[in-house]
Amino acid sequence: MTDQLTTHQAQEDARNASILIYVDGKIVPKAEAKISVYDSGFMLGDGIWEGLRLFNGKWAFLGDHMDRLFGAAKAIDLDIGMDRTGVIAALEATRAANDMQSDVHARLMITRGVKSRPFQHPSLSQSGPTMVIVMEHSRPKIPRPTRLATVPHIRGLPMSQDAKLNSHSKLNCVLACIAAQKAGADEALMLDVHGFVNTTNACNFFIVRDGEVWTSTGDYCMNGITRAKIIGICQATNIPIFARNFSLVDTYSADEAFLTGTFGAQTPVSQIDGRQIGDGKMGPVTARLRQLYKQMIEREVA
Numbered sequence: 001m002t003d004q005l006t007t008h009q010a011q012e013d014a015r016n017a018s019i020l021i022y023v024d025g026k027i028v029p030k031a032e033a034k035i036s037v038y039d040s041g042f043m044l045g046d047g048i049w050e051g052l053r054l055f056n057g058k059w060a061f062l063g064d065h066m067d068r069l070f071g072a073a074k075a076i077d078l079d080i081g082m083d084r085t086g087v088i089a090a091l092e093a094t095r096a097a098n099d100m101q102s103d104v105h106a107r108l109m110i111t112r113g114v115k116s117r118p119f120q121h122p123s124l125s126q127s128g129p130t131m132v133i134v135m136e137h138s139r140p141k142i143p144r145p146t147r148l149a150t151v152p153h154i155r156g157l158p159m160s161q162d163a164k165l166n167s168h169s170k171l172n173c174v175l176a177c178i179a180a181q182k183a184g185a186d187e188a189l190m191l192d193v194h195g196f197v198n199t200t201n202a203c204n205f206f207i208v209r210d211g212e213v214w215t216s217t218g219d220y221c222m223n224g225i226t227r228a229k230i231i232g233i234c235q236a237t238n239i240p241i242f243a244r245n246f247s248l249v250d251t252y253s254a255d256e257a258f259l260t261g262t263f264g265a266q267t268p269v270s271q272i273d274g275r276q277i278g279d280g281k282m283g284p285v286t287a288r289l290r291q292l293y294k295q296m297i298e299r300e301v302a
């Protein structure tokens with residue numbers, strides 16, 4: 001399949017070959033940025049992460065990202081070993097070392113750390129957490145609206161692996177994405193345990209019908225920061241917004257559909273399971289929300 005894309009597609013940037021990466025307090029060249037094969041993140045996917053954007057020298061919605069990160073750490077009983085000020089200082093040190101100012105994406109990862117033996121029990125991680133920050137020059141660039149396919153992998157109940165955890169282990173989402181690609185689409189549209197449309201493997205999902213914006217109830221998906229901002233923008237600008245259950249029948253016949261995520265902001269959807277959505281191009285409500293979100297970011301980093 002040649003014509004496939006991802007919502008995380010970015011312009012090529014040669015500077016990314018020589019970035020510096022934060023690994024446990026040291027900032028080292030990319031080729032030297034390594035962690036132990038005994039690390040809990042590598043062995044078990046036992047860790048959490050955040051994706052952040054830097055514009056105009058400022059991290060957008062930093063407070064929201066720190067809230068989610070520390071909330072997830074508490075939920076999985078992982079002691080980050082530093083407070084919010086420490087985490088932000090590590091981000092800033094990495095930014096300064098790379099002399100980065102704008103159009104930057106950071107992946108901040110924290111795992112339960114290096115294990116004493118190659119087994120699952122969390123008590124085997126005795127040397128404290130591992131923290132890595134990968135920061136790249138990054139301007140999202142997708143050549144066309146994205147195509148989705150529904151897949152057999154669902155967003156499960158919170159008592160298995162809560163979809164609200166930005167966990168290192170994303171195997172469910174990875175398998176969903178593979179299934180969608182095998183079906184000839186770019187990414188996966190995932191249903192919840194009841195069969196209602198929920199989210200994609202890497203982004204939150206919205207449809208537009210008769211001028212109304214619909215998204216899932218939020219029960220089985222990532223509590224996306226961009227999702228929350230779009231809901232807030234709709235409320236502030238009197239665009240009718242509903243967080244509700246809806247099925248594929250409502251979805252296929254929507255006027256527009258789009259995804260949200262920190263990296264790509266709002267990504268238009270052209271096709272779902274071979275059905276064209278609207279006229280297959282970015283619709284007017286999506287375009288307006290993209291503009292309003294861009295203005296929100298500009299205010300945030302002013």
Ligand SMILES: Cc1ncc(COP(=O)(O)O)c(C=O)c1O
Pocket residue numbers: 051166173199200201202203204221222223224225226227260261262263
């Ligand atoms: C499964 C999933 N859904 C949605 C999102 C988007 O969340 P946010 O808007 O906070 O980037 C992410 C991002 O990490 C994700 O992994």
